[in-house]
Amino acid sequence: MAGRIELKTREEMRVMAEAGVIVQRALAAARSACVPGATTADADAAAARVIAEAGATSNFLGYQGFPATACVSVNEEVVHGIPGNRVLVEGDIVSIDCGAIVAGWHGDSAISFIVGEPAARADVALVSTTERALWAGIAALASADRISDVSAAIEDVADEAGLHPLEGYVGHGIGTAMHMEPDVPNYRVRGRSPRVRPGMCLALEPMLVIGTPDSAVLNDEWTVVSLDGSRAAHWEHSVAVHEDGIWVLTAADGGAAKLAPLGVTPVAP
Incomplete structure (x- = not known):
């Protein structure tokens, strides 16, 4: 440990990569289930099947009382959407976040996509820019001195596109627990951030909205929505x-395909 930040050995990272690849497969299955007429519960069930069949454990199910394997958020729902009987329609933006545990080590990843044909060009730009912001942050991590270098890279992509990182919601450390120190903001913050050190494992997760960066939590005490109803x-x-x-634990290729255009070659632990 370095202060409150858990540092992993390379062997421990390799176990985390096992969990991460299971998460990647679970997300792919959940995405395939998201067709017009399907429900958000269908996506959750698809993710749950993959995790169970792999012999892993969901780290979302039961976490602080969360009732599902995946968070499934639609349109103005930014994060932490509870899957249920909501029926998906053509043009919905769906964000799915899920995780898995293997031998006590956690993986965590999220994707966003449009169901069927997009309703507007702005939706396509929103989804692609948020993904681009994620990979910009990961590329910055490869040479970062401090966490703030990663935050700046994410915010720069959002600013260029006229989008806004959701205020108050950040990435995090990950390892023997899903949420650990340090925080990884998606925007610049005042003060000196922790130094990046070998052994760190970090979950980077930009959450961008078209409108105001302000949000609210619904009465279910989980679902976070944009305050002005704009899509996220x-x-x-x-x-x-x-x-x-660096190595992207939740990508089977370690992130090689997405990092190559950014001049970064991931190295397996």
Whole structure:
């Protein structure tokens, strides 16, 4: 440990990568289930099947009382949407966030996409820009001195596109628990942030909205919505930092395909 930040060995990172690849497969299954006429519960069930069949455990189910395997958020719902009987329609923006535990080590990732044909060009730009902000942050992590370097890279992409990071919601450390120190903001904050050190594993997760960065929590005490009802997107990957580089734990290729255009080559732990 370094203060309150848990530092992992490379062997521990490899176990986290096992959990991460299961999460990637669960998200792919959940996305495939999201067709017009399906419900958000259908997406949750698809993710749950993949995690169970892999012999892993959901780290979302039961977390502080959360009742499902995945968070499924639609349109103005930014994060933490509870799956249920909401029927998906053509043009919905869906964000799915889920995780898995293998041998006590956690993986956590999220994706956003449009169901069927998009309703507006702005929706396509929102989803793609949020993903681009995520990969910009991951690329920055490869050479970052401090966490603030990652936050700045994410915010810069959002600013260029005229989008806004959701205020008050941040990325986090991950390892023997799903949420750990340090926080990884998606925007610049005052004060000195922690130094990036080998052994850190961080979940980067930009949440961008078209309108106001302000939000509210619904009466279910989980679902976070944009205050002005504007649409949102959410992308997340868990990333390991070690002596020889970085590795995206929740991507089967370690992030190689997405990082190559950004000049970064991931190195397996």
